[in-house]
Amino acid sequence: SLIYHGYLGCSPLHPTIAVSLRTLAVYRQSHRTCPRFSIQAQCKSLCHLHNIPYRPYFNTQFSDAYDIYLEILHRVDCIIKAALKYNTPNWRLLNSCPCCFYKLEGEHPLAFEWLATIDGNNSLKRWSSSIYGTSPRHDSRTYRSDYWLSRAEVDKFKNGAQTQMVRLTYNDDWEDVVPSASASASFHCVDRWRNAGPEQRKRMFSIFDESGIFIAACRHRIILLACDMVQSGELAKYPLAIINRLLDVYGQNGGVAYDIGCAFSKTLNNSSLGPGARALNLRMMVGAFHGHAHNRRCQIDWHPLYIDGTGHTEGEGCEHIFSSSNELARGTRHASPFHRHQAIEQHFSFWDEDKYSALSTFLRNHYREAQMAIQTLTAELTALKGVLNLSDTDFLHFHEQERSYLDGLKELPLKDQVSIRAEWNLAREAANRSLVEIHVGSFADMHVALNQARVRVDGSYSRLQNAEAMASHLEVQLGIDKRWEIGSDQYNHFRQETSLLNYRMALDNLERLVVMRLFELSKLSLSGTGYKLRQQISKALQRRSEAIRNALSRYNTQAGALIPPRPQLTWKDIVEYSFLGEFDLLRQSRSDIRTLDWTKPAHREATVKYFKIQRAREEIERLNVEIRRLRTAIHDEELMVNATIDVLLASNQPVGLELQRQWQTRAAINAVHLFRLDQIASQPNFSGTRGIG
Ligand SMILES: [Zn+2]
Numbered sequence: 113s114l115i116y117h118g119y120l121g122c123s124p125l126h127p128t129i130a131v132s133l134r135t136l137a138v139y140r141q142s143h144r145t146c147p148r149f150s151i152q153a154q155c156k157s158l159c160h161l162h163n164i165p166y167r168p169y170f171n172t173q174f175s176d177a178y179d180i181y182l183e184i185l186h187r188v189d190c191i192i193k194a195a196l197k198y199n200t201p202n203w204r205l206l207n208s209c210p211c212c213f214y215k216l217e218g219e220h221p222l223a224f225e226w227l228a229t230i231d232g233n234n235s236l237k238r239w240s241s242s243i244y245g246t247s248p249r250h251d252s253r254t255y256r257s258d259y260w261l262s263r264a265e266v267d268k269f270k271n272g273a274q275t276q277m278v279r280l281t282y283n284d285d286w287e288d289v290v291p292s293a294s295a296s297a298s299f300h301c302v303d304r305w306r307n308a309g310p311e312q313r314k315r316m317f318s319i320f321d322e323s324g325i326f327i328a329a330c331r332h333r334i335i336l337l338a339c340d341m342v343q344s345g346e347l348a349k350y351p352l353a354i355i356n357r358l359l360d361v362y363g364q365n366g367g368v369a370y371d372i373g374c375a376f377s378k379t380l381n382n383s384s385l386g387p388g389a390r391a392l393n394l395r396m397m398v399g400a401f402h403g404h405a406h407n408r409r410c411q412i413d414w415h416p417l418y419i420d421g422t423g424h425t426e427g428e429g430c431e432h433i434f435s436s437s438n439e440l441a442r443g444t445r446h447a448s449p450f451h452r453h454q455a456i457e458q459h460f461s462f463w464d465e466d467k468y469s470a471l472s473t474f475l476r477n478h479y480r481e482a483q484m485a486i487q488t489l490t491a492e493l494t495a496l497k498g499v500l501n502l503s504d505t506d507f508l509h510f511h512e513q514e515r516s517y518l519d520g521l522k523e524l525p526l527k528d529q530v531s532i533r534a535e536w537n538l539a540r541e542a543a544n545r546s547l548v549e550i551h552v553g554s555f556a557d558m559h560v561a562l563n564q565a566r567v568r569v570d571g572s573y574s575r576l577q578n579a580e581a582m583a584s585h586l587e588v589q590l591g592i593d594k595r596w597e598i599g600s601d602q603y604n605h606f607r608q609e610t611s612l613l614n615y616r617m618a619l620d621n622l623e624r625l626v627v628m629r630l631f632e633l634s635k636l637s638l639s640g641t642g643y644k645l646r647q648q649i650s651k652a653l654q655r656r657s658e659a660i661r662n663a664l665s666r667y668n669t670q671a672g673a674l675i676p677p678r679p680q681l682t683w684k685d686i687v688e689y690s691f692l693g694e695f696d697l698l699r700q701s702r703s704d705i706r707t708l709d710w711t712k713p714a715h716r717e718a719t720v721k722y723f724k725i726q727r728a729r730e731e732i733e734r735l736n737v738e739i740r741r742l743r744t745a746i747h748d749e750e751l752m753v754n755a756t757i758d759v760l761l762a763s764n765q766p767v768g769l770e771l772q773r774q775w776q777t778r779a780a781i782n783a784v785h786l787f788r789l790d791q792i793a794s795q796p797n798f799s800g801t802r803g804i805g
C-alpha cells in the first residue's frame with residue numbers, strides 16, 4: 113500500500129490525498145526549529161509547488177497525516193527505548209542532563225546536589241471552546257511524553273484556598289509599613305514584578321481552558337517538568353506539585369530558583385509539602401536578575417550571590433525557554449488540548465536536544481568566565497583590601513551587620529509615622545493658639561482659612577506639604593511670624609520631618625519608575641537574547657524615560673534640602689540595575705548610619721566583590737564535577753548503545769537499523785563534546801580531574 117512507497121494517506125479508507133514521509137519529516141523539523149511555521153503555511157507552500165489552488169480543508173488533512181506520522185515515530189521510540197532499557201520510571205528526568213544528574217562515585221561533594229529553576233508563563237494558553245458556542249470535540253488522545261504532570265497530581269496541592277491565601281495575604285515584609293505618601297502606597301518586593309504588569313492579573317482567566325504552563329528546568333536549561341495552569345493565574349499549587357516531583361526524583365540538598373522564591377518559601381513551609389522539603393534540605397532562592405528588583409533585606413537571604421554553593425547559577429533559565437516557546441503561542445491558542453500538548457512536546461524535545469548539544473559550550477564558556485572573574489576580582493580585591501585595611505572576615509561581618517541593621521528597621525517606621533503626626537499636631541495647636549490670641553483682620557476670613565488648613569492637615573500625608581504651604585501662607589497673611597517662633601527647636605524639628613517626608617516621597621516615586629521601566633525592558637528584550645546586557649538597558653532607559661529624569665531631579669532637590677544633605681544621585685547610578693537594592697538604604701536616613709563601616713560605598717563594593725569571588729570559585733568546583741560527569745556519560749552511553757545495536761541487528765534488524773541511524777546523530781554531537789572537553793582540560797589552569805570516573 114501507500115506506506116511502502118513512502119506516503120501516508122490522509123484518511124484511513126479510500127485516501128484521495130497522500131503526503132510523503134519526507135515532507136512530514138521536513139515539516140516536523142521546520143516546525144520544531146521555527147515554531148511559527150504553521151500547518152497552514154506548509155500547505156500553502158505545497159500547493160504552490162504542485163501548482164494547485166489552496167483550499168482550507170488541506171490543513172485538516174495534512175494535520176491528520178501529521179498526527180499519524182508523530183504517532184508512528186512515538187511507537188518506534190518506545191520500542192527503541194525498551195531495547196536500551198530507557199523505559200524505567202523517571203529515566204528521562206535522571207538522564208536528560210548528564211552534567212546535573214549523572215552522579216559518579218567519589219566525586220567532589222557539592223553544596224547543592226541539584227539545582228533547578230521554576231516559573232510560570234501565560235503565553236501558551238488555549239481558548240475555551242465554549243466561547244465559540246460549540247461543545248468541545250471529544251478527543252480521547254492525551255499527551256505522550258513524561259514532561260507533563262497530570263491535572264490530578266497538581267490538584268493534590270489545591271488544599272482549598274489555603275495555599276492561595278498564604279500567597280495573597282503575605283505581607284509581613286518590613287517595607288510595607290514604611291509610610292509612603294504616594295498613591296501606590298505599598299511596594300512589596302513580591303509585588304514589584306507582579307504588580308508592575310497589572311494587566312496580567314485583570315485578565316479574565318475563565319475564557320481560557322489552559323491559561324499557561326508552569327515548568328522546571330535544570331541550570332543548563334534542559335526542561336525537566338511541565339504542567340498546565342488551568343483557568344487561573346500562577347497559583348501556589350503549580351510550583352508545589354512541581355517541587356514535589358523534583359524532591360521525589362532528585363532527593364536531598366536541592367536548590368530551586370523562583371522569581372518570588374522569598375514569598376513562596378513561606379507557602380511551601382505551610383503546605384503539606386513543608387516537612388518533607390525541610391527534611392530533604394531544600395533551599396529556595398530568587399533568580400539573579402529578578403533578585404535585583406527585590407528589596408535589600410530580601411536579597412541578603414534569597415539572592416544567589418549571597419547563597420553559598422550556588423556558583424554562577426543564575427536561576428533564570430525559564431525565561432529563556434519561554435522566550436522561545438512564546439513563538440508557539442499563535443498555533444496552540446485555538447488548537448485542541450491534544451494538539452496543544454503535542455506541539456509543546458515537540459518543541460520541548462527539540463529544545464532539550466539542542467541544549468544537550470550545547471552542554472560542552474556551556475561548560476567551556478562558564479569555565480572561562482569564572483576563571484576571568486577570579487583573576488580580575490582577586491586582583492581588585494587585594495588592592496582594595498590593602499587600601500581599606502580589611503580582611504575576608506570583615507566582609508562577612510559587614511554582611512552580617514547589614515542584615516541585623518535591616519532587621520532592626522522593622523519596627524521603626526511606624527513609630528516615625530506616629531511621631532510625625534504628633535509633631536504636626538503640636539505645630540497645628542501652636543498655630544491655632546497664636547491665631548486665636550491675635551485679633552487682627554476679619555475674624556470670619558481667619559476662621560475660614562483656619563478651617564481649610566485643618567481639613568488639609570487631617571486629610572492625608574500626601575497632602576502634608578500643601579498644608580504646610582497653607583499654614584505658612586497664613587502666617588505671612590496674618591503677620592504671626594514671631595509667635596510661630598521660627599528657629600525654635602520644635603519648629604526646626606517639624607521642618608526636618610517634613611523635608612524628610614518629601615524626600616521619601618521623591619525616593620519612592622523614583623524607585624517605582626525605575627522598577628516599572630526595568631520590568632518593561634525585561635519584557636521587551638526577552639523576545640531576543642542577552643537581556644541582561646547592562647549597556648542595552650542603560651541606553652533604552654535613557655531613550656524612553658523622561659519621567660525618570662524628572663523624578664530624579666525632584667529627588668535631588670529634596671535630598672539637597674535635608675539637613676545634613678543626602679548625596680545626589682546621577683543618571684549612571686540609576687541605570688546600574690543592581691542599584692535597586694540600595695533604595696532601601698537611602699530611604700532610612702533617620703538614624704545616621706553613614707558613619708558605620710559597612711555602609712561606606714568602598715566597603716560595600718569590596719564586599720560584593722568578595723562574594724562574587726566565592727561564587728566564581730564554587731562555579732569552577734561545580735564545572736569540574738560536571739565536566740567529568742559528561743565525559744563519563746558519553747563513554748558509558750557509547751559502550752551501551754553499540755552493544756545494543758549489535759544485539760538488535762542479529763535479533764530485530766529494522767529496529768537495530770533505526771537505532772544505528774539515530775545513534776549517528778548523537779555520536780556526532782558527542783564527538784564535538786569530547787573535543788571541547790579536551791580543550792578545557794588542556795588549559796594550564798584546569799583544576800579538575802582528567803579522564804572518566
Ligand atoms: Zn543540567
Ligand SMILES: [Zn+2]
Nearest residue numbers: 301374406410
Ligand atoms: Zn523578595
